[in-house]
Amino acid sequence: MGQVKPTFTTRAFGQYSVAYRDAVLSAVESGDRDLPRYRRAELGLEPAEFRELAGQAETFDVVAPRLAVLFEVVDRSLRGDPVGDGDDERAAATEPMPAWLDRDRGRSPTMVDDVPAELADTAGGVRAFHGLDDDLPSIYRCLAQWPAYLRTAWDDLEPAFESPAFDRACERAHETTEAFVDSVPYPPRIAPDDLRTRGTDEATITELQELFETFNRGPIETVLPALPT
Template sequence: MKLYHYINPKLLLFASAVRQGLDGDLSTKPYSATDPVERVESGIPAEMAALEMEDEQPPSKELQTIFDDIVETLSLRSINSDYRTLALWPTYLNAVWGQLKPKIQTATYVTASEHLRDRSRSLASSLPYPVPLSRARLEEEGIDFDQTLQSAEAFEQLLPGLIINIALCLREWQPDDESLRSPFPAKAISPRLQNAAQPELTGGAK
């Protein structure tokens, strides 16, 4: 659960940045060339465990019923990996979903999801390296622009609620102050100036 709590906010920020790039809605307040850009080590944390999860169509009828209810309640295309991981402990998933479902249908929950989505868009617009993702550029790479935009928008709609759900689950057994700390703190490396760090964007970039 800590792993999803760690990953999902980053995925939301990534989805917002991609959606803004596809929309042409890039930052109007670029960083100064003299501003140092914070850098951290890249890659998978050595102490991060591999993700395990139940099949999308589990052999257990009881578990499939829970999956179907989650998909219907959240208007999902398929069951998320987060719930498939929790399904490794079906009794726990059944209990926690019973607690989450009533909250999901409240105005407070909807407002919190919208606030989180807006916050992600605000943070994405302030990233030091906004990447323009024009239709022409994507089509040169053989990527369907409209499908990519739809995917980015879908993730922006999905992830705020998922982040809240995992956070609510964590509150059952972890203090809030611990949840605010990264379980895998990234090691900082020397900052560099933006003008020296700006990546070159070419049509052949991957």
């Protein structure tokens, strides 16, 4: 994905990543439910466990806008749809992203292979809400390392996710992503014809198109906006 990497290195992307998270949070917080905040003692976690939980959760908050842009850029490109128009003349379009943005946030995430039995009901609720059949998204397999937290957080957040406020959050997140992708000055060369020129066979191109269509327009439409909450 070297062709896509420059998209994430500009000040404009930094501005977008802040706007993406703000679009989600401001929409959700405009509803009739406050987002929960937890103290370590309420979850029965040791200080080191709580720091690790907070750090790994921060990582997903940082990557949410990156994944949204990646999926939109690659999905469009593989369908032959336009990415950027080269008309963004703002300095931010080509200036480097500020080094301080999201610096020192996050820890390398780890995940469970099998969801603990005590989280069976929680996992079922997650799958039902996001429209999933079997596997849980990475964020939930990560948080399942701390069953007390995931169970409590899902019970508190599910009503907010089921609300019109979260629907607005998803819409605003998508609009923010589309606007940024429309503006990027460097369209990646990963359209089908570009891939054919590099020797990629038709079966592989079709598989990639189907994969990123699923990533960009499947359950991920509700999974990614849930990350900043």
